[in-house]
Amino acid sequence: MLRGTQTFHRSYALDAPDALGDVQLPVDAVAVFTALAAGFALARVMPRRRHRFPAALPEEIQGDFTQHPGSVYLDCAATSKKPHVVIRTLADAVLHDANVHRGSYGAAAAATAAYEKARAVVLSFIGAPRDGAVIFTRNATASINLVARSWADSRLGPGDEILATVAEHHSNLVPWQQVSRHTGCTLSVVGLTADSSEVNLDELLSSITPRTRLVVVSGASNVLGSALPLHVVGERARAVGARLLVDGCQSVPHCLPDMTAVDWLAFSAHKACGPMGVGVLWTDGNVLKEMQPVEFGGGMVESVSASDSVFAPAPYCFEPGTPPVAETVATAAALQYYERVGVHRIQAYEKELAAHLYRKLSAVSGVTVLGPRSDRLPLAAVSVQGLDPQDMGLLMDQLAGVSVRSGHHCAEPLHRALGLSGSLRFSGQFYTSFRDVDLGVEALREAINLLRSGNR
Secondary structure, X not given: OEEEEEEEOOOOOOOOOHHHXXXXXXXXXXXXXXXXXXXXXXXXXXXXXXXXXXXXXXHHHHHHOOOOOXXXXXXXXXXXXXXXXXXXXXXXXXXXXXXXXXXXXXXHHHHHXXXXXXXXXXXXXXOOOOOOEEEEEXXXXXXXXXXXXXXXXXXXXXXXXXXXXXXXOHHHOHHHHXXXXXXXXXXXXXXXOOOOOOEOHHHHHHHOXXXXXXXXXXXXXXXXXXXXXXXXXXXXXXXXXOEEEEEOOOOOOOOOOOHHHOOEEEEEHHHOOOOOOOEEEXXXXXXXXOOOOOOOOOOOXXXXXOOOEEEOOXXXXXXXXXXXXHHHHHHHHHHHHHHHHOXXXXXXXXXXXXXXXXXXXXXXXXXXXXXXXXXXXXXXXXXXXXXXXXXXHXXXXXXXXXXXXXXXXXXHHHHHXXXXXXXXXXXXXXXXXXXXXXXXXXXXXXXXXXXXXXXX
């Protein structure tokens, strides 16, 4: 399937060193795109490094990310930074663009091979059983809504219960409010521990009863920074015949969930070093049989007559229309980047980073750090009595170029349970250094002092 000679810019992951500039290479399109999805490009872009102690990790990989002097990015829970290999993979996939499925020419076959390879990459990364399916969506919100519409709307009714927690992101609460209204089932919400530091696990487990049909939880809170023991929750749900859906947006980038008792896992690529516009819904093979397509059109059918249609098998029947091919291929490159750095190394470093972040913020006078003292993600939301989070965040940016998130972080019920209208959230990932944290905390201290002096 050789298509002659084409020109590739040197940023292309399979070409030679920078000095070559534009080079002429014979291209087998299928081989090129399959290589991108399979990770051959990644191995060339990111040479193996000698592993050092965890705190050195950001220093080792700093060349893999674009650096912006004078700025400190501590809003990784909203969206992560993208390594160069992801950006290059995305650009190259766009440059050699073709639509997937049914194309008889080389570039279409190549795009299809890369797109389908991305499913295998996702499946391997999350460690899910291979009898399940990876469904690509727009984002985690779309993934959760797909479960609500394709499963819950037709299977739940009066007398049934959906069980959630007060710490859920709006994307894992609002869809279930709508299901409750449509079907007549009950939506119950579990609260926090007595010290308001995390979800009350004992209450959650005891609330799962034979009338519970669906348990929906975040693998990790985007405000409290704490993770749930999903295997314990899943085992309890299965004991009564309930299904478990996990919002993995915060857990997948930091602490991969135990998938043995999970029925659905939803997450967004852009929070795990991938591009925006791609969501994942992994679905257990048995549950997949209970789901029905809810969006219709091209790409999700086997055959169509004037009066009827035969749907394609899963996952294709849940992916109507043209997918974001380049973004999906780049998502695979992002997950392979995690694996190349080393998932266990990342977790070891982020454990130290989380402790450092909590310790530094706790030492600032007047600051209350939300969530538990230990066993945290590298994420900490804080409140300062008498000061508005928006004012503090704005000043931190203006004074020191520090980017943090202010507001209720799409977790308004949780903030209400904590007696707050909002909070200021610091969040890092494995590329975040201890110095980034120190600069962010110093900017917070300076902003507090300025606001306090202005309020006198």
